[in-house]
Amino acid sequence: MxxxxxxxxxxxxxxxxxxxxxxxxxxxxxxxxxxxxxxxxxxxxxxxxxxxxxxxxxxxxxxxxxxxxxxxxxxxxxxxxxxxxxxxxxxxxxxxxxxxxxxxxxxxxxxxxxxYKGKLEKGFQEGLTHKITLYGQKGEETITDAFDELQSKLHCCGIGSYNDWFSTPWGQEQKEPHSVPVSCCRVDIKTCQNSNLPPQANSTHMPIYTHGCHKLVVDFINGNMGPIGGVALGxxxxxxxxxxxxxxxxxxxxxxxxxxxx
Structure with a gap:
């Protein structure tokens, strides 16, 4: 060489x-x-x-x-x-x-x-609006469990507010008026007052969560989907x-x- x-x-x-x-x-x-x-x-x-x-x-x-x-x-x-x-x-x-x-x-x-970030937001809004009407119904245990999990984990209640539950089929079937599921409770469910609630939250010491779940999820999507998509591209x-x-x-x-x- x-x-x-x-x-x-x-x-x-x-x-x-x-x-x-x-x-x-x-x-x-x-x-x-x-x-x-x-x-x-x-x-x-x-x-x-x-x-x-x-x-x-x-x-x-x-x-x-x-x-x-x-x-x-x-x-x-x-x-x-x-x-x-x-x-x-x-x-x-x-x-x-x-x-x-x-x-x-x-x-x-x-x-x-x-x-599809915008479609995710719209899809969740439409999904919550439709499926809240199926809560507690026979054969819809999966949706019921999903709502309970969502509300208890994210500390929210209803779609836009807790009073969304009052007009649902589940709410109309309750013995006490103006009721929400126990998954909305801030305190122990045994002592939580989840019925006879005021139409609007009039105190910061309400026994239930008063903020709707939709806004929390949308805030999460807006705050994370963009960065996640950007990271995926990177x-x-x-x-x-x-x-x-x-x-x-x-x-x-x-x-x-x-x-x-x-």
């Missing part, structure tokens, strides 16, 4: 080592994002779905999509570590293609969140960086092997 070739090979080797290090750092971060998305999907399916079912536009498949995307990212991230350690150009190019596919999925998810473009690193590493490895053969 000529001296120039030796010098070039010696120069290429540290570059490959440096890029492998960068790729391992990227793979670790990428793998962690997959774990986070997987955890969010599981949390949505196990707990958050109780609230989301009250929306008209909730899709039961949504948590499974998050779980699937998270699992794919974890698997691809693990394969990326193997590809980087092995140092095979073909595997790195294949990894680059996988990252591009993940980029498309995450980019679509981020854009969907930003575009993470998706992070995959582009990984794809570029993978391609550059594959090219450097091929170049180093070619120089060693000469």
């Amino acid at each position: 000529k001296k120039g070739r030796v010098d070039t090979a010696l120069t290429t080797a540290p570059v490959v080592t440096c890029m492998k290090t960068l790729m391992m750092v990227f793979n670790f971060i990428f793998w962690v994002t997959g774990i986070v998305i997987l955890a969010i999907g599981i949390w949505t399916k196990v707990d958050l779905y109780k609230y989301l079912e009250l929306s008209n536009i909730y899709k039961a498949e949504a948590p499974f999509i998050l779980i699937g995307v998270g699992a794919v990212i974890v698997i691809v991230g693990s394969l990326g570590c193997c590809c980087t350690v092995k140092g095979h150009s073909f595997l790195l190019y294949l990894y680059c293609g996988m990252l591009f596919l993940v980029f498309i999925m995450e980019l679509s998810a981020g854009i969907t969140l930003l575009v 993470i998706s473009f992070f995959q582009v960086l990984g794809a570029i690193l993978a391609c550059c590493l594959a090219k450097s490895i091929s170049k180093a092997k070619y120089e060693q053969m000469e």
